[in-house]
Amino acid sequence: MDNAEILALLAQTLARGQTGHQPEQPLAARLCDACTEILGAQAGMMSLSSASERLTMRIAEPAFAQIEDLQAVLGEGPALLAFAEGRTVVTHLGATADLSTELTADVAADGAGRSGSRQADASAFPMFTAMAAAIEGAVSVYAVPMRPLGRVIGVLTLYLRGDVRGGRLARSLEEAEFLADAAGAALLGDPDTFDVGTQPWWPQRARVHQATGVVTAQLGIPPADALAVLRAHAFGRASSLESVVDDILDRTLTFSHDGTDPGTGGIVTDQDPRTEEP
Amino acid sequence: MARPSSLHDYATHAPSVLGIDVEASILLRQYGADISAASSTPAAARCDRVEALAGDGPCIDAMDELRVRVVTDVAAEQSWHAWRTQAVDEGFATAIAVPGEVGGSAVIALNLYSRDASPWDARALAAAESYTQLVAAAVRLHLEVAELEDRATGLYRTMSDEVAIQRAVGTIMATNDCSAQEAARILDSAAATRGVSRREVAETILRTLASEES
Numbered sequence: 001m002d003n004a005e006i007l008a009l010l011a012q013t014l015a016r017g018q019t020g021h022q023p024e025q026p027l028a029a030r031l032c033d034a035c036t037e038i039l040g041a042q043a044g045m046m047s048l049s050s051a052s053e054r055l056t057m058r059i060a061e062p063a064f065a066q067i068e069d070l071q072a073v074l075g076e077g078p079a080l081l082a083f084a085e086g087r088t089v090v091t092h093l094g095a096t097a098d099l100s101t102e103l104t105a106d107v108a109a110d111g112a113g114r115s116g117s118r119q120a121d122a123s124a125f126p127m128f129t130a131m132a133a134a135i136e137g138a139v140s141v142y143a144v145p146m147r148p149l150g151r152v153i154g155v156l157t158l159y160l161r162g163d164v165r166g167g168r169l170a171r172s173l174e175e176a177e178f179l180a181d182a183a184g185a186a187l188l189g190d191p192d193t194f195d196v197g198t199q200p201w202w203p204q205r206a207r208v209h210q211a212t213g214v215v216t217a218q219l220g221i222p223p224a225d226a227l228a229v230l231r232a233h234a235f236g237r238a239s240s241l242e243s244v245v246d247d248i249l250d251r252t253l254t255f256s257h258d259g260t261d262p263g264t265g266g267i268v269t270d271q272d273p274r275t276e277e278p
Numbered sequence: 279m280a281r282p283s284s285l286h287d288y289a290t291h292a293p294s295v296l297g298i299d300v301e302a303s304i305l306l307r308q309y310g311a312d313i314s315a316a317s318s319t320p321a322a323a324r325c326d327r328v329e330a331l332a333g334d335g336p337c338i339d340a341m342d343e344l345r346v347r348v349v350t351d352v353a354a355e356q357s358w359h360a361w362r363t364q365a366v367d368e369g370f371a372t373a374i375a376v377p378g379e380v381g382g383s384a385v386i387a388l389n390l391y392s393r394d395a396s397p398w399d400a401r402a403l404a405a406a407e408s409y410t411q412l413v414a415a416a417v418r419l420h421l422e423v424a425e426l427e428d429r430a431t432g433l434y435r436t437m438s439d440e441v442a443i444q445r446a447v448g449t450i451m452a453t454n455d456c457s458a459q460e461a462a463r464i465l466d467s468a469a470a471t472r473g474v475s476r477r478e479v480a481e482t483i484l485r486t487l488a489s490e491e492s
Contacts, residue, residue: 206444210458213448213484220284222488223445249451249458 001171003178006038010182013037031183032156038179040170041142041158047079048154048187064159067093067141069240070132073231076125079155082143086152088177091129092167094138138162142169144176146184153188156180211245218255229255233269285316285487288413292318292388296405298397300390301370304413305330305337306486307385309479311468312338313453315386315487321368322391327455328364329389335361336375337387344385346407347375348398365391372396376406378414383472383482384421386414417486424485439477446480449487 001009013034028046036044043064071077078089123129132139142158158176160167169176208230215226233253234244247253254270285304292302303317303326312330317323329335335358336347349355350372352365365373370391378386388410392398443465450461465483469476 206440209441209444210448210451213445213450214452215448216445216484217449217452217487220286220487223484226488 001175006175006178007182009038010034010179028187031186035156035179035183036158038171039142039158039176040165041160042164043159045079045157045159046146046154046183047083047157064139066135067132067139067159068157069234069242070128072241073234074125074127074131075228075231077128078125078141078143079157081124082145082155082157083152086145086147088145088173089124089143090141090173091125092138092140092162093129093132093135094162138167140167142173142176144173144180146180146187148181148185148188153184156183207245207249208241211248214248215255285413285417288409288416289316289318289322292390292409295409296390296402298390298392298402299394300392300397302391303389305341305387305389306417307341307387308482308486309383309468309472309474311450311464311479311483312341313450313464313483313487314455315453321370322389324455325361325364325368325370325391326389327453329358329361330454331456331460332358332360334358336373337377337389340375340377340387341385344377344379346377346403348403349373349375350396350398369393372398374398374403374406376410378410380414380417380421382421383474384417384486386410386417388413421482421485424488439475442480442484443476446483449483453487 014030028048032044032046035046036042045064045068067077071079078091082089138161140160140162144156144158145152146154146156156176156179158169160169171179208227211230212223212226215221215229216223219226219229221229230241230244230248234241237244244253256270285306289302289304293300301317301319301322303322304315305326306313306315312333314323314326314330317326326335326337329337336349339358340347352362352370352373355362368391371393372395373389373391376388376390378388380386388406390406446465447458447461450456450464451458454461454464456464465476465479468479472479
């Protein structure tokens with residue numbers, strides 16, 4: 001399928017979604033749904049980034065939200081690597097060694113479009129790979145950067161189970177990359193996309209930023225470090241970032257300095273025992 | 279004693295530096311937004327939070343008028359109802375509020391609370407004023423360093439407006455022990471009163487409360 005045909009397919013899929021049951025959705029969410037459908041994935045997530053800020057636009061299916069949480073908690077994973085390096089990153093979680101080798105060979109063979117731009121490189125995010133292994137069943141993750149005009153503005157992440165086409169997308173990686181670039185170009189022309197206040201997912205992300213501010217004040221550290229503390233705490237108690245955020249904003253979890261305990265790096269937490277997770 | 283590196287350290291060290299039995303807290307005003315920035319004890323923190331939320335108290339007046347306010351008898355005080363009630367409940371008998379000009383949009387005030395009748399002799403007042411000027415100078419230096427660092431790293435400038443605002447809302451929630459709605463109102467009010475953007479107020483608050491040495 002050439003580029004013109006892919007664009008026509010995108011337009012048709014978007015139009016079908018527009019007349020569907022949720023026509024009021026923002027453009028980013030509709031584009032995410034359309035790309036997910038065209039590429040034959042089971043779930044899609046689109047993230048937009050403004051410098052250091054990474055904002056999740058949409059998590060299409062709860063079943064894959066756990067993987068998204070893991071990336072947020074650890075600060076590493078395929079989507080973050082795809083954004084940082086501006087290349088497609090493919091990883092197969094929970095796959096057998098034989099299947100993983102086979103899929104990796106597929107990715108290498110499909111790399112003619114953007115030479116050297118694709119790798120199946122789970123070794124670049126070892127903690128993510130190790131933690132994600134606990135997720136039941138094989139899952140393939142395709143993180144494709146959106147690069148309209150050659151600049152990475154976000155990442156389209158696609159998920160599918162290993163029992164769907166053996167963990168392969170319905171179309172080639174080259175087509176997936178063109179589609180992601182086209183979606184990115186469409187978003188750049190949408191005035192509402194980068195106005196976070198108009199986005200339906202913003203209240204959830206706003207709570208993360210408020211909690212970051214709370215920890216900034218409690219520990220007197222820059223916001224980026226405060227966010228790292230939140231992620232580390234979520235990782236430490238094996239819970240989601242959102243769960244930690246809820247506890248901080250509900251005042252059941254507080255951070256403070258304790259210079260007498262160098263073993264904790266001088267940071268201690270006070271967790272209301274009624275709210276501690278088992 | 280370790281060199282103070284944050285407002286929390288300055289508040290904590292105040293009693294030993296001043297050599298008097300007091301509990302200390304520091305209010306920070308930026309673009310008119312009053313934040314209970316640091317305290318040596320929970321009781322002093324609660325008093326300052328009530329004062330910051332009410333927008334009424336000796337520290338507020340000290341910053342408004344840039345002069346020291348001495349409260350010789352908290353229980354008999356006729357002004358500042360919310361603050362007075364909280365201070366009496368905490369068992370404080372007397373207090374002083376000492377302002378310090380940081381420069382630009384920022385002012386601080388050191389609140390010192392005592393459970394004794396009157397520890398404020400001339401020597402103690404002079405020491406409190408000197409210490410407050412030291413804290414103000416440290417805040418000024420911190421803001422200047424943060425500005426220089428940001429030119430190099432873009433730590434704050436690259437933050438989107440809404441992210442900076444929500445993070446500042448979080449810091450105000452923590453320092454003033456208030457809801458997100460109340461914190462947003464403080465931010466909005468400061469921006470409207472001073473004719474600057476909410477983002478500018480938010481960024482300044484974040485810069486001040488994030489100590490690079492913590």
